[in-house]
Amino acid sequence: MDIQKSYKEDKASGKLYLVGTPIGNLEDMTFRAIRVLKEVQWVAAEDTRQTRKLMTHFDIATRLVSYHEHNKHASGPELLRLLENGDSIALVSDAGLPAICDPGSDLVKSALEAGIDVIPIPGANAALSALIVSGLSTERFTFLGFLPRDKKHLLDELGALQLAKETLIFYEAPHRVLKTLEAMLAVWSPERQVCLVRELTKKYEEAIRGTIRECYDYMLEHEAKGEYCFVVEGSTAAEGANAVAWWEAxxxxxxxxxxxxxxxxxxxxxxxxxxxxxxxxxxxxxxxxxxx
Known part of the structure; x- marks a missing residue:
């Protein structure tokens, strides 16, 4: 068991800050995030080129190091050594909150195992931003990250979620939007409500709301551009009854x-x-x- 007192200065080690960054619009950067990025000794970034642009815009001169999926096994231990020696590090992703669908979660786990304090610095998040504008229920929801790419595993995943009553949220690349909608039509009721949100906080932000069938038909006629966030209605009572009925015969x-x-x-x-x-x-x- 471990109890973290985030702001009690009784440790020789540094702190690992998880800093939220804009998902498109630079005005979504918080004052606190800017201050923390300036005060820490190191900024660990998923894409140093992208983060360097952000730091230049806000006049942040902190040393920048790379930490991503392909170098985490080498970079992770070095970052832990710096933390244990007293340096504080801010971890950032390309956009939004770090440690969600990126290797930052591995660094968080390693830091906690080493007794390092991990502190969140909240900021923009695509999944929650899409949820609150979707018009669908926000009472209960499940975030799924990215669905499987392979068709078989995609169908299996959607099948396992068929009777889930909560709102479902996941990310999708533009070249896979139609394929995912096709899979949803094959497994779920075509009358389920869905909201496809793209280019959040940017100039071409767009939310497409309708049934799965309507959104599929729309995307057949319109090229998918930018990263998408899918927000899907949970299973209705009628769909649940039908899902039981289809196999009873x-x-x-x-x-x-x-x-x-x-x-x-x-x-x-x-x-x-x-x-x-x-x-x-x-x-x-x-x-x-x-x-x-």
Whole structure:
């Protein structure tokens, strides 16, 4: 067990600050973020070229070092050594809050294991910004990061989320927007409400609201540009009832084959069918094996 007193100066080690940066509009940079970036000994950045532009704009002269997915195993231990020797470090991502869908989470974990205080400096966040303008429920939501790229795993992931009642949020690259909407149409009700938000806080910010089918038809006629944030309505009571009803007419083998035709391998298809029926997958596997 560990209890962190973030601002109690009783440690020889430095502190790791997680600093939020703008997701597009530089005016979203907070006064506190600027002050912290100026006061720490080092700024660790995912993309030093991008961060250098930000630091130049705000007249920040702090030493800049690189920390990203491809060098984290070499750079991480060196950053920890600096922290343990008393230097404080500000970790930033290309845009928004660090440690969300980037290697910063690994550095946070290592710092905590080493007894280093980790302090958040809040700022802009694309997922929450998209959520609050979507018009969909904000009472409960799940952030999914980036969905699987492979079609089979994408369908499996969406299938596992089919009955989730909370609002779903995820990021998507422009070249994958149509593919993801197609997968959503294959697994979820086409009448679910969705909001596609792109270019948040920038000049061409746009929010596309409608059903999955309407948004798919719109994107067929309009080229996807910029990074997208999907905000999707959770499963409705009617959709939940239909999701139960669709497989009740199937035999066990037919139920499994349904998922196989969707792209799942047989092992995964058995797992999904067993989950639908709330039965142990081993029991379903044994039943099917006996039949063969």
């Amino acid at each position: 199937f035999g066990l083998e037919e139920h499994v084959e349904h998922y196989v035709t969707q792209g799942s391998d047989r092992k995964e298809a058995i797992k999904r069918a067993a989950a639908d029926r709330q039965m142990p997958k081993r029991e379903l596997y044994n039943f099917l094996h006996k039949k063969t």
